[in-house]
Amino acid sequence: MSPTTGAPSRVEIKKTYKLYIGGKFPRSESGRSYEVYAGGGTSGAFLANAAQGSRKDARDAVVAARKAVDGWAGTTAYNRGQVLYRVAEVMEGRRAQFVAEVRASEGVGERQAEALVGQAIDRWVWYAGWSDKYAQVLGGLNPVAGPYFDISAPEPTGVVAVLAPQASSLLGLVSVLAPVVVSGNTAVVLSSEHRPLPAITLSEALATSDVPGGVVNIITGRTAEVAPWLASHRDVNAIDLSGAAGAEGVAWGDLEKAAADNLKRVVRPAGTGPEAVEPDWTATPDLSRLSAFLETKTVWHPKGR
Amino acid sequence: MAKFEYAPAPESRAVVNLKPSYGLFIGGEFTESEGGSAFKSISPSSEEVLAEVTEASSADVDRAVDAARRAFTGTWGRMSGADRGKYLFRIARILQERAREFAVLESLDNGKPIRESRDVDVPLAAAHFFYHAGWADKLEYASLGPNPRPHGVVGQVIPWNFPLLMLAWKIAPALAAGNTVVLKPAETTPLTALLFAEVCQQADLPAGVVNIVTGAGATGQAIVDHPGIDKLAFTGSTGVGKMIARAIAGTRKKATLELGGKAANIIFDDAPIDQAVEGIVNGIFFNQGHVCCAGSRLLVQESIAEEVEARLKRRLSTLRVGDPLDKNTDVGAINSKAQLQRITELTAAGEAEGATRWSPECELPSKGFWFRPTVFTGVSQTHRIAQEEIFGPVLSVLTFRTPHEAVAKANNTPYGLSAGVWTEKGSRILWMADQLRAGVVWANTFNKFDPTSPFGGYKESGYGREGGRHGLEAYVTTGDTK
Numbered sequence: 008m009s010p011t012t013g014a015p016s017r018v019e020i021k022k023t024y025k026l027y028i029g030g031k032f033p034r035s036e037s038g039r040s041y042e043v044y045a046g047g048g049t050s051g052a053f054l055a056n057a058a059q060g061s062r063k064d065a066r067d068a069v070v071a072a073r074k075a076v077d078g079w080a081g082t083t084a085y086n087r088g089q090v091l092y093r094v095a096e097v098m099e100g101r102r103a104q105f106v107a108e109v110r111a112s113e114g115v116g117e118r119q120a121e122a123l124v125g126q127a128i129d130r131w132v133w134y135a136g137w138s139d140k141y142a143q144v145l146g147g148l149n150p151v152a153g154p155y156f157d158i159s160a161p162e163p164t165g166v167v168a169v170l171a172p173q174a175s176s177l178l179g180l181v182s183v184l185a186p187v188v189v190s191g192n193t194a195v196v197l198s199s200e201h202r203p204l205p206a207i208t209l210s211e212a213l214a215t216s217d218v219p220g221g222v223v224n225i226i227t228g229r230t231a232e233v234a235p236w237l238a239s240h241r242d243v244n245a246i247d248l249s250g251a252a253g254a255e256g257v258a259w260g261d262l263e264k265a266a267a268d269n270l271k272r273v274v275r276p277a278g279t280g281p282e283a284v285e286p287d288w289t290a291t292p293d294l295s296r297l298s299a300f301l302e303t304k305t306v307w308h309p310k311g312r
Numbered sequence: 313m314a315k316f317e318y319a320p321a322p323e324s325r326a327v328v329n330l331k332p333s334y335g336l337f338i339g340g341e342f343t344e345s346e347g348g349s350a351f352k353s354i355s356p357s358s359e360e361v362l363a364e365v366t367e368a369s370s371a372d373v374d375r376a377v378d379a380a381r382r383a384f385t386g387t388w389g390r391m392s393g394a395d396r397g398k399y400l401f402r403i404a405r406i407l408q409e410r411a412r413e414f415a416v417l418e419s420l421d422n423g424k425p426i427r428e429s430r431d432v433d434v435p436l437a438a439a440h441f442f443y444h445a446g447w448a449d450k451l452e453y454a455s456l457g458p459n460p461r462p463h464g465v466v467g468q469v470i471p472w473n474f475p476l477l478m479l480a481w482k483i484a485p486a487l488a489a490g491n492t493v494v495l496k497p498a499e500t501t502p503l504t505a506l507l508f509a510e511v512c513q514q515a516d517l518p519a520g521v522v523n524i525v526t527g528a529g530a531t532g533q534a535i536v537d538h539p540g541i542d543k544l545a546f547t548g549s550t551g552v553g554k555m556i557a558r559a560i561a562g563t564r565k566k567a568t569l570e571l572g573g574k575a576a577n578i579i580f581d582d583a584p585i586d587q588a589v590e591g592i593v594n595g596i597f598f599n600q601g602h603v604c605c606a607g608s609r610l611l612v613q614e615s616i617a618e619e620v621e622a623r624l625k626r627r628l629s630t631l632r633v634g635d636p637l638d639k640n641t642d643v644g645a646i647n648s649k650a651q652l653q654r655i656t657e658l659t660a661a662g663e664a665e666g667a668t669r670w671s672p673e674c675e676l677p678s679k680g681f682w683f684r685p686t687v688f689t690g691v692s693q694t695h696r697i698a699q700e701e702i703f704g705p706v707l708s709v710l711t712f713r714t715p716h717e718a719v720a721k722a723n724n725t726p727y728g729l730s731a732g733v734w735t736e737k738g739s740r741i742l743w744m745a746d747q748l749r750a751g752v753v754w755a756n757t758f759n760k761f762d763p764t765s766p767f768g769g770y771k772e773s774g775y776g777r778e779g780g781r782h783g784l785e786a787y788v789t790t791g792d793t794k
Contacts, residue, residue, distance in 0.1 A: 260562015
């Protein structure tokens with residue numbers, strides 16, 4: 008029996024995605040979802056439904072992230088490096104899916120999408136290698152003028168809220184996420200509003216790698232709606248505002264002001280003056296993102312016989 | 313046994329030559345204010361007027377920022393690091409040469425014991441200039457990133473508890489990195505900063521590299537809000553720190569904030585008790601407890617609490633409270649009437665909330681602002697005296713049973729500046745040091761400072777570090793030139 012002329016050979020399953028909180032994939036407590044279209048606009052082909060995260064979802068994610076801090080920060084640096092490298096391995100296995108989603112989300116060609124995914128995977132590898140090195144680079148012995156052993160070493164600051172870049176849906180996301188978690192911080196990520204699919208697929212990769220639940224939490228939805236609750240949240244230690252660039256209805260200065268309530272460490276978006284621009288994520292990173300979410304602890308002890 | 317009384321041993325005031333009034337140090341000269349008013353700086357130990365000082369207006373701050381900008385683009389920003397370093401070495405030497413003068417003036421203006429200003433504040437201030445002088449031509453070796461260079465004009469607002477030392481913490485790294493400075497000393501302690509301005513002249517520091525504008529909150533606000541300021545450095549209360557963070561939100565101004573604290577000083581049952589008692593006393597009664605990192609919460613393991621308490625009280629009975637210029641004095645005057653009121657209010661709350669108050673017998677001078685060393689026992693975590701920064705000679709004693717409980721109690725505060733641990737067990741020290749959410753952990757010691765050692769807080773104690781390679785980072789920008 009032949010199919011009716013003009014009908015598809017197989018009825019496609021339209022996807023409705025969920026959030027990633029505490030290692031699980033819940034729907035938004037609000038029950039809302041929104042449609043995602045090709046190219047990150049509103050006129051392209053329909054790609055999928057994404058969960059539209061709410062204030063409550065953001066708070067749940069902070070609770071999950073806080074709960075995960077002690078365990079993740081307490082693992083050895085060597086172990087965290089292994090876990091990050093494993094993320095790269097899992098992503099490598101799902102390359103084709105990432106390439107397709109980056110291509111659809113960003114409207115780039117096949118070759119460029121492949122390059123971007125390759126760089127995103129390589130970025131995990133780059134940061135994985137830093138896990139047991141930055142403490143020596145950034146810390147050290149202080150030669151004080153007295154009979155004391157005095158040493159300074161970096162520690163993770165705790166829970167970090169991350170506004171993921173709006174345009175660079177995967178490479179940008181990995182470029183801001185990996186430097187947060189490599190040192191033992193946990194993250195609550197607000198994905199690109201109109202290009203969330205690579206972030207959702209990344210959460211699936213994270214869930215099937217060795218990253219403990221709660222270390223990375225990913226919320227999809229409206230940046231302008233959810234970001235203020237993360238910026239003002241008293242149990243968030245730091246916030247990366249990179250994704251404020253190009254986000255509809257988001258004034259990063261307002262978010263920074265809200266963050267001052269508990270003196271969060273703030274990474275401002277790139278740009279000059281009040282303008283926020285999305286940087287070129289293909290550029291080789293340096294240690295600045297990693298060190299932005301570290302605290303220096305100095306310990307003194309007397310020397311004596 | 314007969315008790316010998318101490319004879320008075322006052323340090324001479326003759327070394328200090330105060331002018332009756334001071335202008336603002338802008339562009340290398342002392343200048344009159346434009347529209348600002350004057351206020352008096354008094355000695356908190358006697359309420360004697362020491363000098364009249366200018367309250368800088370926003371027009372004065374404009375002039376100071378302009379002078380700093382001209383110095384940055386004209387001389388200092390173009391000078392070789394080696395030459396900048398030589399100016400800093402000069403300043404360090406002059407501070408050493410005039411150390412006694414600075415120490416006496418600091419004790420007069422601040423109320424702190426001469427023993428501390430002479431042995432701690434002034435030598436450490438000089439050491440900060442020596443340390444940072446050496447960095448001036450070595451920035452590219454500091455692993456701060458590619459192409460390290462200054463921000464430009466730095467605005468600095470400092471507190472009254474260590475006036476000259478905080479000035480040194482701020483100015484030395486700023487200048488070493490090639491920035492120029494507009495600094496506001498605290499309202500109640502402007503005099504050593506003005507004497508430092510004379511040192512800048514004596515060192516032939518190019519005009520405008522250091523500008524000192526005296527004043528109160530409004531002057532500080534004018535600095536914070538000034539569009540010509542590239543970077544801010546503030547030491548003071550967490551409340552003001554948050555205001556500054558809000559004020560610069562949405563701008564490209566950088567800031568480092570060194571704010572309040574409520575440090576736990578944790579004594580385990582295997583600690584050397586006599587050493588620990590000295591550490592407790594140094595932790596909270598050093599500088600009248602006007603120390604952001606003061607060990608204001610004593611956490612004692614329950615099994616030794618009684619013994620520690622008894623020995624602590626015996627030791628406190630030997631503290632000498634009085635004339636800051638007397639070389640035998642251990643505890644000086646409270647810095648201001650306002651601060652005395654705050655300490656009085658919080659200690660009253662301590663009693664009202666049910667803690668037990670104790671102070672040694674000691675006679676206080678009739679004039680000036682004084683507060684007896686005070687210990688509260690039976691303090692619970694919810695008491696205001698266990699939560700709020702008192703910034704005075706007041707110790708709150710709490711107990712614990714297990715290391716985990718000590719950590720939970722120590723970290724139960726929005727602050728995270730410092731902590732102390734006393735135990736003979738090495739592995740426990742290292743475990744505790746890992747667990748404590750504080751920027752500085754003193755193990756079997758307390759209140760130690762050094763120019764090479766980064767200092768600064770976690771959480772609401774602020775961000776950024778001062779001292780060492782880490783402190784330099786705040787005054788340097790890196791990466792591509794934009």
